[in-house]
Amino acid sequence: MINVHSYESMGTFDGPGLRLVVFLQGCNFRCLYCANPDTITSQGGTPTPPEEILRMAVSQRPFFGKKGGITFSGGEPTFQAKALRPLFQMLKEENIHRCLDTNGGIWNEDVEELLKLTDLVLLDIKQVNPKRHKQLTERSNEQTLQTAAWLEANSRPFWIRYVLVPGYSDFEEDIRTLGETLGHYQMIERVELLPYHTLGVHKYEAMERPYLLKKVKENTPEQIEKAAHLLRAYFKQVVVN
Ligand code: SF4
Secondary structure (H helix, E strand, C coil): CEEEEEEEEEECCCCCCCEEEEEECCCCCCCCCCCCHHHCCCCCCEEECHHHHHHHHHHHHHHHCCCCEEEEECCCHHHHHHHHHHHHHHHHHCCCCEEEEECCCCCCHHHHHHHHCCCEEEEECCCCCHHHHHHHHCCCCHHHHHHHHHHHHCCCCEEEEEEECCCCCCCHHHHHHHHHHHCCCCCEEEEEEEECCCCCHHHHHHCCCCCCCCCCCCCCHHHHHHHHHHHHCCCCCEEEC
16 A cells, blocks of 8 residues: 555646656655645555556546656655555556656665666755755755765666755855766756745644744745856756746
């Protein structure tokens, strides 16, 4: 069974083309700005047979066109890598394009096999600076960077997603370090720069949990342009999403 939080049909935000996005329950990170805090706990969600997700994907295939497909997001989908492996195999046999939106922080044999069955990885890099990463997510970024290196070494195409959080991940030196560390990777097809937003704050209120970034303001257009400009010095395709 796969523990599903929710679905989005015709999603345009998580990978190329129109996609069925499956948000899974459970995450190993604790990002201060998480827009889906209700997906973090592994409790809750709906246990779903893989065949049901396959059936949904097949029935929505006419909308996917040439570029679209299915994306697994979360939460952190690799949390359920073992259960996802046979589903990815079935989706592959149906020729449905598979994206995995992951923080890259979990590694085991199931994750490795899952990545081999993935057409495009959306790798969320929260911060390249280890100390600030820990401050932002309560976890280390070591495995995330190793996952990026594995994707490169194993010729698996990926996008980097980077959320620009003022005062946490918008330091010029860190953005330059990101470029210096990963800018030479051939398998990175694009970098998506994601402005910080507060759309998930009401969920914290509903969960009676404090939102610790209350004082952080959304980015100004100048901050976004500056970060995009810095990234363009290292990566060939940088888009603001
Ligand atoms: S990795 Fe994603 S789902 Fe997990 S806490 Fe961070 S933002 Fe939330």
